[in-house]
Amino acid sequence: MLRQLLFTDFDGLPAEPDDVIADALDGGYAERTEGLVALLRDENADPAARFLACCVLCSWADPIGYATVVEAAGAPGDLAWRGQTYDRFSSQDDTFAHRPRRWAAAGTWSTSGGPRSNASRRLGR
Template sequence: MAESTRSGEPDEKIVRLLFTDFDGDRADPDDVISDGLDGGYADRTEALAAILRDPDEGPYERFLACLALTRWGDALGYAAVAEAASDPAAVDWRGASYDRLHTQDDTFALLAEAVGDSADMVEERATPEARVRAARALLAIADRVQFDRRISALLRRDLLSACLPALRDAVDRGVRRLAEHERLGFDLGVQLALMIVAARAVDPGWAAAAAGRLALAEPGERALRELRELQEPGGEEPGGA
């Protein structure tokens, strides 16, 4: 959450779990989550799961619990992400974190990053299928929820093939929204462009056609710059291998 912010003070329980490092010192949740990957996550998973499950906990606290569990490859974290994506407008932790540059909600963007980056944990946690389900659910709402460039975390080669139908459907819906000049409040064009460029690796024919449709929908200069990657053989794929 290094480029995000939120208002209010966190609850004491979440401070102990995610604002306190494994030496007992005050720390940033990003650092605690990262350090937990070395095995420390096991000592804090049960308590974070209890926060995530408890509707009486604050939205910010439950969001942070979900974020940590997801990054640690936990099945409950992935399931919570997929459930939230099934009805994003109803999620009460929307706005628990927001992008400093655009002052827009970025909770789903941060969860997308956690899902994508958790590839290094799924074998240890025996949760590869749960990760794919969470990624698929997030990609399915990419035409109506802000991810911006963090969507690249879901566009890794290990997820693309399994999630391609959801990606293609979201792109098709998003292009229609842009063509109809729907007011969205975020840069949908760049999200769609990143998805299309990444899909070239597994479905180049569809990607080329989708790029043409997106360009005609006037997606904005940022999106058009991304689409130019399709004209450059050997261009780097969003999200890496």
């Protein structure tokens, strides 16, 4: 399921998730959102896949992705994907820290009309 959602572009060719994320902002995200939400909520799915689904949903300014981050902030020890990434210098879990960094890098907080302005408009900003 993850391969089809995030490792295949909108022409059916192999792709990297970052490319799929960016291309979807031009209007294709809606066709993949339902599958990503299902993956995110599937308690039996691979934790890394669930984390990636959350990252992508947040990149697209999806309310379910943001709600998941808020829930995670309230109980970080209960996350299925806790420990999926570690800071190589401190050997500390840094999985949760990837979300704000990706938002800042993607510009999802921007309202100035850059390449991620569609995501900002979805948030009503």
